[in-house]
Amino acid sequence: MRALLALTVFGGGVAHATLAPTLRVAGVTPDLPLIVVVLLALRRGPEFGCVAGFAAGLLQDAAGGGLLGVQALTKALVGFGIGAVGRRFTATHPLVQVPGLVVLTVVEALARFALLKLFHFPASLGELMAWVVLPQALYNGFLGAALVLALSWVESARARSA
Amino acid sequence: MRIRKFGLLLALVGVCLLLLTLQSRGYGARASDFVAVVTTPLQAGYARVTRGALAVWTTYLDWKNVRAENRRLRAEIQRLRVDALRVGETDEENRRLRHLLALQERLPLETLSGEVIAREWGGWVRALTVNRGRGDQVVRMTAVISPHGLVGRIVDVRPGSAIVQVLTDPASTVGAHVVRTRTPGIVEGEPRGTIRFKYLARDGAGIQIGDVLVTSGQGGLFPRGIPVGRVRAIDDRGSALFHYAVLEAAVDFGRVDEVLLVTGQPRQDLTAYFPNGG
Numbered sequence: 001m002r003a004l005l006a007l008t009v010f011g012g013g014v015a016h017a018t019l020a021p022t023l024r025v026a027g028v029t030p031d032l033p034l035i036v037v038v039l040l041a042l043r044r045g046p047e048f049g050c051v052a053g054f055a056a057g058l059l060q061d062a063a064g065g066g067l068l069g070v071q072a073l074t075k076a077l078v079g080f081g082i083g084a085v086g087r088r089f090t091a092t093h094p095l096v097q098v099p100g101l102v103v104l105t106v107v108e109a110l111a112r113f114a115l116l117k118l119f120h121f122p123a124s125l126g127e128l129m130a131w132v133v134l135p136q137a138l139y140n141g142f143l144g145a146a147l148v149l150a151l152s153w154v155e156s157a158r159a160r161s162a
Numbered sequence: 163m164r165i166r167k168f169g170l171l172l173a174l175v176g177v178c179l180l181l182l183t184l185q186s187r188g189y190g191a192r193a194s195d196f197v198a199v200v201t202t203p204l205q206a207g208y209a210r211v212t213r214g215a216l217a218v219w220t221t222y223l224d225w226k227n228v229r230a231e232n233r234r235l236r237a238e239i240q241r242l243r244v245d246a247l248r249v250g251e252t253d254e255e256n257r258r259l260r261h262l263l264a265l266q267e268r269l270p271l272e273t274l275s276g277e278v279i280a281r282e283w284g285g286w287v288r289a290l291t292v293n294r295g296r297g298d299q300v301v302r303m304t305a306v307i308s309p310h311g312l313v314g315r316i317v318d319v320r321p322g323s324a325i326v327q328v329l330t331d332p333a334s335t336v337g338a339h340v341v342r343t344r345t346p347g348i349v350e351g352e353p354r355g356t357i358r359f360k361y362l363a364r365d366g367a368g369i370q371i372g373d374v375l376v377t378s379g380q381g382g383l384f385p386r387g388i389p390v391g392r393v394r395a396i397d398d399r400g401s402a403l404f405h406y407a408v409l410e411a412a413v414d415f416g417r418v419d420e421v422l423l424v425t426g427q428p429r430q431d432l433t434a435y436f437p438n439g440g
Binding site for chain 2: 047070076
């Protein structure tokens with residue numbers, strides 16, 4: 001369980017560092033660790049989501065050289081929250097996944113912005129939303145939905161072969 | 163269970179807030195150091211894996227590009243080979259046609275150029291089909307020549323084509339003589355695809371290997387002086403009335419693609435118009 005968590009988070013981090021630049025579209029990169037955290041939280045529940053979010057966020061904080069704990073906190077909260085309430089929704093449908101991931105990305109960004117504002121973060125929310133958060137949220141939504149579809153296809157293929 | 167769940171959340175939030183507080187109070191370095199203890203090995207591994215993954219990805223992309231390029235270059239090589247063959251073929255055809263045209267222009271007789279469109283090489287019959295026929299006023303027994311020498315005669319005329327019996331046909335006979343000794347005789351085709359010169363033993367004592375034979379012009383069918391072949395071997399039959407010389411044909415019948423049909427009635431010797439003697 002712990003090894004799986006570590007592997008998944010580490011894998012998400014690696015994927016973020018390796019794949020995200022490759023997946024850049026018009027200067028927008030997806031937040032792969034957030035997608036991984038959300039997928040984990042939906043499948044494994046709030047505790048798993050919380051720890052995964054914390055670890056992934058801390059890795060991102062450390063890698064980015066910014067304030068340690070900001071993304072660790074926001075992603076831990078997102079992981080916990082989605083793990084706690086996610087099972088009440090039909091999260092397997094793209095019509096839920098895409099807007100869900102968009103909303104989660106925006107919520108995580110707002111939380112991060114609020115935290116950073118405490119430390120005198122200079123950028124304005126409007127610009128940040130227009131140029132960074134919303135494009136990334138849309139991208140996360142579609143990429144996450146595609147990942148969920150791919151995973152469910154793999155699982156059904158495995159079930160058929162078994 | 164519920165308490166554990168929220169306890170974990172609170173603990174992690176607490177760690178984060180502690181980290182942030184430490185950093186805001188100037189203990190950022192210590193907080194970073196603390197986190198670095200955990201994250202640096204992870205980051206190192208992370209970087210290693212990233213580099214490895216990137217290298218694998220780049221190698222894969224390179225391989226894919228190289229494969230695509232390889233495929234494209236192979237296709238291009240094939241195309242260029244075909245082009246080169248086509249150019250070579252055109253070049254060769256051009257050379258042959260020039261040769262033929264030069265012969266047609268220098269010969270003092272009327273000729274009609276024709277292209278070989280089929281070959282009958284079975285052994286019983288050795289013939290070529292040319293793309294000149296009744297519509298071109300071609301008639302039977304028309305002599306057919308190439309820049310190297312005599313090819314044969316027309317034996318059948320059709321609306322758009324004509325059949326040429328080549329010298330190697332077993333039924334082919336052509337009156338000829340040796341240029342050097344003037345020894346007369348008959349050049350006959352053989353079933354094995356060669357030709358031989360049949361001559362009276364008393365006339366052919368001086369024939370040597372390498373002697374050139376040309377048409378004699380007797381009978382009025384073939385113009386006089388068209389190269390037929392060279393003596394390759396002499397078949398001395400002792401006291402027999404006729405002796406034979408094995409000939410090497412002046413024309414490579416298997417490769418001839420363009421010919422001239424002699425439509426005029428020449429009277430003069432054409433030997434001088436075939437400078438190499440076939």
